[in-house]
Amino acid sequence: METTFDYLVVGGGSAGCALAGRLADSGSDSVAVLETGGHDHHVLVSTPAGCAAMLPRAGSHNYGYRTVPQPGLNGRRGYQPRGRGLGGSSSLNAMIYTRGTPSDYDGWATAGCDGWAWDDVLPLTCRTCARLIHLASALSRRPSRPAIAAMTISMAWIRKALAGTR
Ligand SMILES: Cc1cc2nc3c(=O)[nH]c(=O)nc-3n(C[C@H](O)[C@H](O)[C@H](O)COP(=O)(O)OP(=O)(O)OC[C@H]3O[C@@H](n4cnc5c(N)ncnc54)[C@H](O)[C@@H]3O)c2cc1C
Numbered sequence: 001m002e003t004t005f006d007y008l009v010v011g012g013g014s015a016g017c018a019l020a021g022r023l024a025d026s027g028s029d030s031v032a033v034l035e036t037g038g039h040d041h042h043v044l045v046s047t048p049a050g051c052a053a054m055l056p057r058a059g060s061h062n063y064g065y066r067t068v069p070q071p072g073l074n075g076r077r078g079y080q081p082r083g084r085g086l087g088g089s090s091s092l093n094a095m096i097y098t099r100g101t102p103s104d105y106d107g108w109a110t111a112g113c114d115g116w117a118w119d120d121v122l123p124l125t126c127r128t129c130a131r132l133i134h135l136a137s138a139l140s141r142r143p144s145r146p147a148i149a150a151m152t153i154s155m156a157w158i159r160k161a162l163a164g165t166r
Pocket of ligand 1 (some may be wrong): 010011012013014015016034035036037053055081082083084085086087088091092093094095096097098
């Protein structure tokens with residue numbers, strides 16, 4: 001059986017899943033995601049500190065790469081964990097959410113990254129934050145209060161920034 005798709009996304013990690021989701025949202029196009037790893041249904045993936053158990057060595061959810069010898073490390077090789085499977089490295093990461101500082105983004109834009117200035121990314125940061133609060137409330141009957149509080153503070157800060165009072 002031959003199947004054709006309008007889009008083929010290679011890699012079902014953070015970027016691949018987001019991209020495929022956006023493409024699928026258009027409703028008119030068909031999208032296939034090719035992921036070399038397996039599913040993300042694993043207790044260590046869905047447990048916030050679970051990554052600590054997966055990080056030290058290569059396994060079904062961790063490529064566990066080694067770098068080439070690094071001159072800056074006196075020729076030693078570094079260890080580079082990377083997620084394998086749906087969700088990619090976000091299935092292996094520490095689930096830390098942080099926003100950068102305006103000067104970081106403005107510095108990147110000055111260095112030539114068009115579209116990365118703070119004023120460019122601020123609306124997206126705001127959208128992500130609003131979605132996180134919504135998700136945290138929807139996913140848990142008893143959402144973690146410190147997490148919700150931290151995100152709410154973040155939202156207040158962003159609203160001020162949008163109003164030009166940061
Ligand atoms: C240990 C660790 C902790 C982290 N902690 C945090 C954190 O707390 N907060 C945070 O915001 N960020 C964190 N990050 C960073 C964040 O997870 C990554 O920046 C992000 O997931 C990278 O997304 P990506 O789409 O570029 O790659 P990935 O999410 O790594 O996705 C790449 C995908 O492509 C697949 N793939 C590769 N080759 C092929 C192929 N040939 N065919 C098909 N599929 C293929 C892989 O299996 C993988 O699923 C962490 C990263 C790591 C490694």
